[in-house]
Amino acid sequence: MIRFKNARIMTMCGSTDIINGELWTDAEKIAFVGTPTDEQLKAARFEKEYDAGGCLLMPSFKNAHTHSAMTFLRSYADDLPLQQWLFDKVFPMEDKLTGEHIYWLTKLAVLEYLTAGMTACFDMYFYPDDFARANIECGFRAVMCGSVSGGRENVKRLADCMERFNGKHPLISYRLGFHAEYTADYELLEAVAQLAKDLRAPVSTHNSETASEVADCVKKYGKTPTALFDSLGIYDFGGAGFHCVHMTEEDMDIFVKKGVYAVSCPASNAKLASGIAPICRMAEKGVGLALGTDGAASNNCLDMFREMFLLTALQKLARNDAAACPADTALTAATVGSAHAMGLDDCDVLAVGKQADIIMIDLAQPNMQPLNAIANNLVYSGSKLNVKLTMCAGKTLYENGKFMINADTDEIYAKANEIITSMK
Amino acid sequence: MIRFKNARIMTMCGSTDIINGELWTDAEKIAFVGTPTDEQLKAARFEKEYDAGGCLLMPSFKNAHTHSAMTFLRSYADDLPLQQWLFDKVFPMEDKLTGEHIYWLTKLAVLEYLTAGMTACFDMYFYPDDFARANIECGFRAVMCGSVSGGRENVKRLADCMERFNGKHPLISYRLGFHAEYTADYELLEAVAQLAKDLRAPVSTHNSETASEVADCVKKYGKTPTALFDSLGIYDFGGAGFHCVHMTEEDMDIFVKKGVYAVSCPASNAKLASGIAPICRMAEKGVGLALGTDGAASNNCLDMFREMFLLTALQKLARNDAAACPADTALTAATVGSAHAMGLDDCDVLAVGKQADIIMIDLAQPNMQPLNAIANNLVYSGSKLNVKLTMCAGKTLYENGKFMINADTDEIYAKANEIITSMK
Numbered sequence: 001m002i003r004f005k006n007a008r009i010m011t012m013c014g015s016t017d018i019i020n021g022e023l024w025t026d027a028e029k030i031a032f033v034g035t036p037t038d039e040q041l042k043a044a045r046f047e048k049e050y051d052a053g054g055c056l057l058m059p060s061f062k063n064a065h066t067h068s069a070m071t072f073l074r075s076y077a078d079d080l081p082l083q084q085w086l087f088d089k090v091f092p093m094e095d096k097l098t099g100e101h102i103y104w105l106t107k108l109a110v111l112e113y114l115t116a117g118m119t120a121c122f123d124m125y126f127y128p129d130d131f132a133r134a135n136i137e138c139g140f141r142a143v144m145c146g147s148v149s150g151g152r153e154n155v156k157r158l159a160d161c162m163e164r165f166n167g168k169h170p171l172i173s174y175r176l177g178f179h180a181e182y183t184a185d186y187e188l189l190e191a192v193a194q195l196a197k198d199l200r201a202p203v204s205t206h207n208s209e210t211a212s213e214v215a216d217c218v219k220k221y222g223k224t225p226t227a228l229f230d231s232l233g234i235y236d237f238g239g240a241g242f243h244c245v246h247m248t249e250e251d252m253d254i255f256v257k258k259g260v261y262a263v264s265c266p267a268s269n270a271k272l273a274s275g276i277a278p279i280c281r282m283a284e285k286g287v288g289l290a291l292g293t294d295g296a297a298s299n300n301c302l303d304m305f306r307e308m309f310l311l312t313a314l315q316k317l318a319r320n321d322a323a324a325c326p327a328d329t330a331l332t333a334a335t336v337g338s339a340h341a342m343g344l345d346d347c348d349v350l351a352v353g354k355q356a357d358i359i360m361i362d363l364a365q366p367n368m369q370p371l372n373a374i375a376n377n378l379v380y381s382g383s384k385l386n387v388k389l390t391m392c393a394g395k396t397l398y399e400n401g402k403f404m405i406n407a408d409t410d411e412i413y414a415k416a417n418e419i420i421t422s423m424k
Numbered sequence: 425m426i427r428f429k430n431a432r433i434m435t436m437c438g439s440t441d442i443i444n445g446e447l448w449t450d451a452e453k454i455a456f457v458g459t460p461t462d463e464q465l466k467a468a469r470f471e472k473e474y475d476a477g478g479c480l481l482m483p484s485f486k487n488a489h490t491h492s493a494m495t496f497l498r499s500y501a502d503d504l505p506l507q508q509w510l511f512d513k514v515f516p517m518e519d520k521l522t523g524e525h526i527y528w529l530t531k532l533a534v535l536e537y538l539t540a541g542m543t544a545c546f547d548m549y550f551y552p553d554d555f556a557r558a559n560i561e562c563g564f565r566a567v568m569c570g571s572v573s574g575g576r577e578n579v580k581r582l583a584d585c586m587e588r589f590n591g592k593h594p595l596i597s598y599r600l601g602f603h604a605e606y607t608a609d610y611e612l613l614e615a616v617a618q619l620a621k622d623l624r625a626p627v628s629t630h631n632s633e634t635a636s637e638v639a640d641c642v643k644k645y646g647k648t649p650t651a652l653f654d655s656l657g658i659y660d661f662g663g664a665g666f667h668c669v670h671m672t673e674e675d676m677d678i679f680v681k682k683g684v685y686a687v688s689c690p691a692s693n694a695k696l697a698s699g700i701a702p703i704c705r706m707a708e709k710g711v712g713l714a715l716g717t718d719g720a721a722s723n724n725c726l727d728m729f730r731e732m733f734l735l736t737a738l739q740k741l742a743r744n745d746a747a748a749c750p751a752d753t754a755l756t757a758a759t760v761g762s763a764h765a766m767g768l769d770d771c772d773v774l775a776v777g778k779q780a781d782i783i784m785i786d787l788a789q790p791n792m793q794p795l796n797a798i799a800n801n802l803v804y805s806g807s808k809l810n811v812k813l814t815m816c817a818g819k820t821l822y823e824n825g826k827f828m829i830n831a832d833t834d835e836i837y838a839k840a841n842e843i844i845t846s847m848k
Contacts, residue, residue, distance in 0.1 A: 075800035112790035301805030366536035376499035381725030
């Protein structure tokens with residue numbers, strides 16, 4: 001067992017309240033949270049002890065929408081209009097990607113996730129075998145989201161992946177999904193809905209990221225993307241909508257009724273000028289909220305602290321109300337909400353029996369002082385610099401600025417540079 | 425002399441281009457930038473050598489608007505409407521501040537500035553002697569801005585401070601300023617204008633932070649704050665406007681004509697729902713742009729990386745244009761622009777004879793890879809975690825996460841907590 005003592009602990013079990021005490025892990029799970037009795041301490045066998053020294057233990061962040069391997073396009077095509085960015089810059093480069101590229105570029109993203117206290121990502125991209133291999137080698141938890149597009153024949157790949165990746169490795173899972181309405185034939189959407197019914201499985205996809213996406217869909221089908229998906233039964237077993245910037249009241253009602261999570265990506269939506277998602281309105285209606293970074297091509301950094309700040313700050317701006325979207329909303333979305341949106345119900349909070357997906361936050365840093373409200377400090381002034389330790393499934397993957405994983409960081413950086421240079 | 429070798433160097437002399445080479449400092453100044461000849465190397469006597477290992481040297485960030493000692497109110501009163509925040513929470517607590525409090529709370533801010541690569545701040549607050557003492561002890565550069573309010577009798581304090589703090593210590597200077605139009609009698613504004621004329625000195629103040637501030641001023645004087653100040657001659661020798669969120673075309677023209685800098689504080693303006701400053705429009709017109717964090721009560725963190733990202737991202741949102749406000753605009757504002765707005769013309773860029781106010785950015789971090797465009801990486805994915813070294817006036821004050829200053833960080837944190845606890 002591993003023991004963390006002298007810790008502040010924010011379990012996120014229903015609130016952001018903090019207790020003082022200990023947390024023990026046993027293999028991949030949390031074995032104890034609280035103040036142990038002398039008998040419990042006597043009976044315990046610890047292979048490692050951390051003195052947290054008053055630092056904060058909390059559930060790790062989960063990145064509920066990303067395209068990890070897009071790291072190769074970081075700062076490659078900034079400050080361009082959206083269409084030019086996507087069609088002239090992103091798509092032609094993506095066409096050149098191989099499975100080997102995905103492997104290295106995913107590892108680069110995983111390094112960055114760990115520095116920002118993330119232990120899981122909900123990833124939509126290419127070459128699932130290479131992606132899974134990279135994550136497994138790093139000890140990182142990954143949920144893959146189907147990314148099919150085009151015609152109905154492609155749905156077979158989805159079914160194959162569901163079979164091939166679920167229940168095979170404890171860190172890897174796969175969820176039904178398709179790229180977006182605007183890259184899917186109607187028959188593909190029908191086939192996805194049928195598969196969702198057959199498997200009684202949730203479906204996740206890009207949804208209402210831009211105003212033009214919604215307008216085009218309404219023009220084509222007489223319905224918003226959400227209403228279209230709902231009419232086909234795509235959301236009958238829940239799922240997640242990525243971005244959800246341009247949502248109607250009816251769209252939000254569908255999300256509530258069908259238990260679909262809205263995964264907000266505020267940095268990407270700002271940088272690409274897509275807009276500000278109606279987070280407060282969705283929260284009022286009871287839509288489940290999650291947070292994602294999107295890929296490094298559009299964001300450009302993979303940092304949940306930035307996403308949390310933006311989630312709340314942009315709501316305050318959009319609503320012209322400094323009281324809008326309090327800190328707890330952002331903190332809950334980045335942890336518990338994102339875990340649930342990804343189907344990771346066993347690593348959402350700090351409680352006995354849950355997966356030990358934990359971060360230690362350094363409070364002995366100037367941006368965390370004084371300790372008026374630790375939850376607010378995390379959201380409004382927290383940064384990667386405060387992540388002292390990142391643990392996934394009971395294994396420490398990052399500690400005091402060092403990566404404890406089976407990977408040579410210099411080799412990963414060199415490969416990433418080689419890959420993009422070879423494509424230019 | 426101190427030698428940095430094997431460095432990438434972004435001098436910021438007119439562009440964000442990067443050269444490979446060396447930078448040497450001699451006492452508080454930069455002595456060499458470029459590739460030395462064998463003769464130069466042979467003649468040089470180095471007391472210390474850093475192998476930058478390909479890391480980036482660039483001018484440090486300068487924080488062109490802050491209230492450093494407001495650190496005590498970090499996360500003390502978030503998510504409240506602006507008026508309630510200010511009148512019920514901030515002002516009553518500020519009334520309890522003593523000079524000793526300012527000393528400790530300023531030191532807390534300086535620690536945070538150093539972690540974020542800042543080496544100077546333009547500070548408007550109380551107890552200038554205690555504030556100056558804290559900065560001098562830390563080796564940090566501070567420009568104080570007059571903060572008088574109320575009646576004309578208070579202008580005497582301004583003149584005293586100009587006399588008392590300028591030319592006395594190389595790290596400390598003082599500039600004419602007053603709190604804001606809405607806290608100043610008309611006679612005070614007249615007296616400030618007269619003093620500016622007498623001293624041929626620039627004047628800095630809060631300007632057009634909120635829509636109601638501007639509306640109230642127009643109601644009272646028939647003029648915007650900027651037009652009012654201009655009509656009195658307050659800006660006749662330049663200066664800086666803090667915030668500049670709600671600016672008319674005429675206001676911007678006055679800024680250009682009088683050489684007044686607009687100091688944007690995008691995080692604070694977002695968190696307090698004040699709005700988005702017309703940065704693109706001001707840039708088009710040729711207004712000098714600078715960046716500030718504002719105080720920790722409203723922001724809540726003192727991080728120029730966040731301000732740079734927000735400066736550009738919020739413009740993209742406000743203009744509905746992903747091409748708006750490119751990365752270089754933010755980078756220039758945070759370094760050269762801020763230095764000039766504060767009157768620090770001798771520590772703006774990396775060139776021989778300039779003050780050695782320098783940061784080293786760690787590029788061997790996942791969020792900085794690959795190296796498609798380093799300037800963009802800084803603005804769009806940079807973070808405090810990338811600040812490897814912060815040097816002010818030739819002295820290293822922060823290196824690899826450690827503070828090299830004459831201060832006990834634990835004592836500073838304890839004092840900050842004691843101060844706010846004693847006031848609650």
